[in-house]
Amino acid sequence: MACPFCEIVAGRLDASVVAQTEHVLAFLDLRQAVPGHVLVIPKAHVEDIYAIDAGLAGEVMQLGVRVAHALRETFHPPGLNLWQSNGKAGGQEVPHFHLHVQPRRVADGLLRIYGGAVPEPARRAELDDMAQRIRRLIPSDDGVSTPPRSP
Numbered sequence: 001m002a003c004p005f006c007e008i009v010a011g012r013l014d015a016s017v018v019a020q021t022e023h024v025l026a027f028l029d030l031r032q033a034v035p036g037h038v039l040v041i042p043k044a045h046v047e048d049i050y051a052i053d054a055g056l057a058g059e060v061m062q063l064g065v066r067v068a069h070a071l072r073e074t075f076h077p078p079g080l081n082l083w084q085s086n087g088k089a090g091g092q093e094v095p096h097f098h099l100h101v102q103p104r105r106v107a108d109g110l111l112r113i114y115g116g117a118v119p120e121p122a123r124r125a126e127l128d129d130m131a132q133r134i135r136r137l138i139p140s141d142d143g144v145s146t147p148p149r150s151p
């Protein structure tokens with residue numbers, strides 16, 4: 001089956017477009033979880049966060065920020081979520097990277113990230129250990145640095 005988002009980019013599937021740049025397209029999600037639910041996608045087929053170029057992901061985010069401002073002006077929601085899913089367990093349904101921009105209202109029926117119970121704060125030693133494991137796998141280039149923070 002053809003990728004539905006690539007079909008939209010190619011103009012073979014209909015979509016209500018709200019904005020675009022050379023590499024990025026923003027359009028209303030066909031399934032409006034809440035009024036004004038927008039998807040922002042790279043025009044090139046990129047499956048997920050692991051496949052997208054960091055610069056292109058930045059372009060998706062930049063358009064997402066502009067869309068968020070427009071949604072605030074249009075719908076006056078008291079809240080807004082950016083939501084991006086990867087893999088089946090992460091809830092990704094279309095295998096083409098997409099950023100959801102969702103105006104939010106109290107009790108609008110959408111998922112709460114902690115499902116009600118907010119986790120207790122973790123112990124600092126556990127967090128520091130986890131941070132160390134993550135840090136050593138982040139490339140230190142393009143101005144990214146990963147020094148351990150001294151207490």
Ligand SMILES: [Zn+2]
Nearest residue numbers: 003006045096
């Ligand atoms: Zn695609």
